[in-house]
Amino acid sequence: MSTSVWRVPGMPLLLTMTALGFSGYAALLPVAPLWAVHGGAGTVGAGLVNGVLLLCTVLTQLLVPGSLRRFGWAPVLVTGMLLLGLPALAHGLSDALGPTLALSAVRGVGFGVLTVTGSALVAELVEPRHRGKAIGAYGLAIAGPQILLLSAGPWLVDQFGFRAVFAVAALPAVAAVPAIGLARMLDHVPEQQERAPYVRLLRPMALLTGATLAGGALLTFMPQMSSRAALTFLALLLMNVAAALARWRIGVLSDRFGPSGFLWPLVLLTTAGMALLAWAVRDPRATAAPALLVGAVLVGIGYGGLQSLTLVLTFDAVSRPHYGSASAAWNIGFDVGTGLGSVVVGTVAAGTSFSTALLIAGALSLLTLPTALRRQPPGARAP
Secondary structure, three states: OOHHHHHOOOHHHHHHHHHHHHHHHHHHOOHHHHHHHHOOOOHHHHHHHHHHHHHHHHHHHHHHHHHHHHHOHHHHHHHHHHHHHHHHHHHHHOOOHHHHHHHHHHHHHHHHHHHHHHHHHHHHHOOHHHHHHHHHHHHHHHHHHHHHHHHHHHHHHHHHOHHHHHHHHOHHHHOHHHHHHHHHHOOOOOOOOOOOOHHHHHHHHHHHHHHHHHHHHHHHHHHHHOOOHHHHHHHHHHHHHHHHHHHHHHHHHHHHHOOHHHHHHHHHHHHHHHHHHHHHOOOOOOOOHHHHHHHHHHHHHHHHHHHHHHHHHHHHOOOHHHHHHHHHHHHHHHHHHHHHHHHHHHHHHHHOOHHHHHHHHHHHHHOOHHHHHOOOOOOOOOO
């Protein structure tokens, strides 16, 4: 991370809060469904655990901008961190499906608060000419915990037991401390004098959906597409590392050269990666390992880079009173794209093959190329 980002008042607190919050989210994402299975739930029940989490996340994201204007930064931030962290400790009380789903719902509310406020705070704290660099640093604070904990969660369960992971997943409660510090630095949330200009957000939302559709498909189905567990782990690790580095570095480049020139190469890179992956998994009994790994890296670069660039474009398109609404729209677009990736690839693969499904997902990502080539309509870049 650039030293100048750390010198921006509030950014160290924001990055600390973000890293702690996403540590709790990532630790339980693969482990909470395992806990439900431990309690006797079947495949459907295990799938519902994260489904309920994300449903409550999206519903909460719709409410966060209004809550910030009504209650202010401190109550919303602190409540969100506590709702995301404290229920993790309560998981240890029961592995039955009902309580597990209820706690996932509460954590979804907290995660909805974290995602919307986190990206909105980047826009609040950093002036537009340095915003790409700050968004890159923010993306790295998100991706770092996920690289470590999404893949390590099941291993930690094997080595130390479920309750050790539940303790790690409670870290967002600690994030209430930097959240309080952040809130003290912020003034009131500006009132919206007019409806948020959502039409200006269609371009970044379309590009984000294409990228997260591809990324979400791989995160969901890589274990089923690969013929070896070790290969699956390595492919997902490389994809997540590539995405983290792309999110970080592309923000710096967008400050220097503008975001638009990087959009279409990243769309093409994502499409090429999906095509290569489709070729790699054409024989389900013998995955072509080199092609799988290279394809995962290519998709990871597009997936991570387009996340940062679309967030830059999103805040460029609105003025300060609409930062909260723009952040909510971006985060909902991210979750919708991820969900579509799972649904589209799963449905097509059930009727044909994963190879065909990946080609179709890549084609859907390629459909956003005209949007990437089109210039962004002028917005209101507010300091």
